[in-house]
Amino acid sequence: MNANPDPGTGYAALVRQLAELSGEADARRAEADAWYERQCASAERAVQDAELAVRRAEAELAAAREEVERTDAEVTVLWSTLRGLLGGNARRLGDAPVPTRGPSENTEALLDGARELLERARRPGELPSSTQPLLVLFGVLGAGAAYALGLAARAAGARYGGDLAVGLPVLGLLVSLLGPVVGLAPAKVLAERRYAGLDVRAVLLVVVAGLATTGALFALFR
Structure with a gap:
C-alpha cells in the first residue's frame, strides 16, 4: 500500500498558494488604485484647465464688450462731428452706421482714418x-x-x-x-x-x- 500524503505538506502548499493569490490581488488592487488616482488627477487637471479657459473667455468677452462700447461712443462722436461740418446737408446722412457682419478689420485704424478725414474737413479749402x-x-x-x-x-x-x-x-x-x-x-x-x-x-x-x-x-x- 502507498504511504499517506503528509498533511503538513498539503497545508503549506495551500498557504503558499493563498499568499500568492493575496499578493496578486494586492498588486491588482494597487494597480487599480494607481489607475484611479491617475484618472482623478487627469480629471482634476481637465476641470482646472476648463475653469481657466472659462475665465480667459470671460475676460476676453468683457474686453470685447468694452471695446465695442468705446468704439460705438467714438463712432457717435465722429458722426456728430461730421453732421456739424455738413450743416444743412447732414439730413441726408441719417443715423450713425451700425456694425455689420464681415471679415474682421483693424477698428482702431479705421477710426484713425475717420479722425484724419474729419480733421481735414475742419480746414475747408x-x-x-x-x-x-x-x-x-x-x-x-x-x-x-x-x-x-x-x-x-x-x-x-x-x-x-x-x-x-x-x-x-x-x-x-x-x-x-x-x-x-x-x-x-x-x-x-x-x-x-x-x-x-x-x-x-x-x-x-x-x-x-x-x-x-x-x-x-x-x-x-x-
Missing part, C-alpha cells in the same frame, strides 16, 4: 477757380434783386403817399445799398456744397461784382 464766374453772377443777381426791391419800395411810396411816401423811399434806398452783399448768401451755400470756405478772394469777387452792378443801375435809373 478754397473754392476752385472754375466757380469764379458763378460768384460774379451771384454778385450781379444779388445787387439787381436788391435794386429791384428798392425801386419797388420807392414806387409804392409814391403811389400811396402820406408817411409811406417818406419812409418807403428811404427803406428802398437802404435795400439797394445792401445789394453788393446779397450775393454772399448763395455764395456761402455754394461753398458748403463744395465743402469749402468763402475766402477773401471769393468774397471780393461777389462784393465787387455787386458794387459794379449797383453803381451801374443807379447811374442808369437815377
